Amino acid sequence: MRSRKFGARPGRRAIRRAQGLSRFLAGNRCIYLVEFPFGHIYARPGLDLREREVATIAALTALGFAGPQPEVHVAAELNVGLTEQEIVEIIIQMAVYAGFPAAINGLNAAKAAFDRHS
Numbered sequence: 001m002r003s004r005k006f007g008a009r010p011g012r013r014a015i016r017r018a019q020g021l022s023r024f025l026a027g028n029r030c031i032y033l034v035e036f037p038f039g040h041i042y043a044r045p046g047l048d049l050r051e052r053e054v055a056t057i058a059a060l061t062a063l064g065f066a067g068p069q070p071e072v073h074v075a076a077e078l079n080v081g082l083t084e085q086e087i088v089e090i091i092i093q094m095a096v097y098a099g100f101p102a103a104i105n106g107l108n109a110a111k112a113a114f115d116r117h118s
């Protein structure tokens with residue numbers, strides 16, 4: 001599932017980043033960073049990967065301070081079939097609920113992902 005969503009290389013890169021954090025976590029708690037979201041949550045029935053990514057980018061945009069995660073998930077959205085225009089519209093919609101600064105941060109992350117993806 002990770003490979004389909006993030007693409008093979010970015011998926012492996014995300015796993016390596018999470019594994020690199022294990023030294024900061026008690027024991028081998030990378031399970032919380034990889035297995036829980038991807039092995040349990042994303043694998044649940046009811047929503048497909050496209051729908052899950054719509055919810056994810058909306059939530060990350062609304063947070064407004066999610067570090068590199070919005071850019072990572074915009075790339076994942078492109079991999080699961082969303083268009084650039086759909087992604088931009090999702091982020092703009094969040095301006096109503098999360099404010100323009102959060103939406104602008106989301107648009108900047110989207111632009112960076114679009115530039116890297118093309």
